[in-house]
Amino acid sequence: MSKRHPIIAVTGSSGAGTTTVKRVFENIFRREGITAAVMEGDAFHRYTRVEMKERIAAADREGRPISHFGPDSNEWEALEGQFRDYGRQGRCKSRFYLHNDREAQPHGQEPGTFTPWQDIAADTDLLFYEGLHGCVKTPQVDLARHVDLKIGVVPIINLEWIQKLHRDTRERGYSTEAVSDTILRRMHDYVHYICPQFGETDINFQRVPVVDTSNPFIARDIPTAGESMTVIRFRNPSGIDFPYLLSMIDNAFMSRANTIVVPGGKMDLAMQLILTPMILRLMDMRRAQHS
Template structure:
């Protein structure tokens, strides 16, 4: 099963979705990129003004703090996009940073993933390096490549074990 959404890794006193999955992958931009993306999407694809989107963000802040961000503690692998351009005021109407204007910090919390081998399979222009034993950093435009290299053997193994 593939699930994309806000609550795939939720774990509360009343629900444990995270405990039901074989592989939980988080894909999250830094919070300012997330807000820039939301403002752009809601004003271009939905009938909202930037001010209305800002109000929605503020109204949802408690849920964001209590339910959304804690889920990333439950993931097996996180892909976290970090901007390399100024996003200090996400409410200023700026463009969403491109993958080329970002780095991705990928953290792995499961055994069997050789991050050095993943880095070695990337071209030099990915500028990939291991920050530590569980964290690989690389240019944002290579995130899909890293997902393919890293996740394909994991998914193959999950399918073999089913």
């Protein structure tokens, strides 16, 4: 952790909704005049799309699991190195993984490839990471220890699968069968590397639908915000003004001493109310270190 160069990480699995949370942070940064360096977790995949397909085929022949969730397919040591560099000096490198033609065309590259590594912009106030592995801990790496504010985005698993199925079939051109195979292939790594991160996070936002999602593979629509509740768990509830949150968010209630539940349509408001003062505290500590 670094008071001088703070790092915020939003972590969640594919289709969990971390991109939506990213937009909330962007609004806070813009409103508060905060300049953030943005780092995408997909930048630290180890293989291009073509290379990954080759690794998956080989792993299937050998009867062993491999997925984008696990260590074999990611550069976690490189990611930890960039976190460390930013915490020490406010500078690091990143790149982009180009998911589709729309993202790839401006770079003159093929989808499923990476842009070259580049230095992030100078003179940023903080580093903002959004992706799969912002809080991973293994015997080899400990990403969580470098992060000052750790946010988990964790819809219940059926909802997560529905969101992934709709995104990957409608936006990325995959078949339902291909997405289902990916979900199955990732399960070992999901259990061992994705789930444990949510024990490291400072706050978890878990979206829970209140409509039937029993069979996510035949769901015609993603449950709307109005058909959901959001469970917000604080690792350390000390200093959280729960009476204020309850007064500001209609129909919110507390389910445990460290947990507040809000209507799904109020999730953005809840995030703004909860995260803005936390980010401003990081900025106050940063300014104190630079004075």
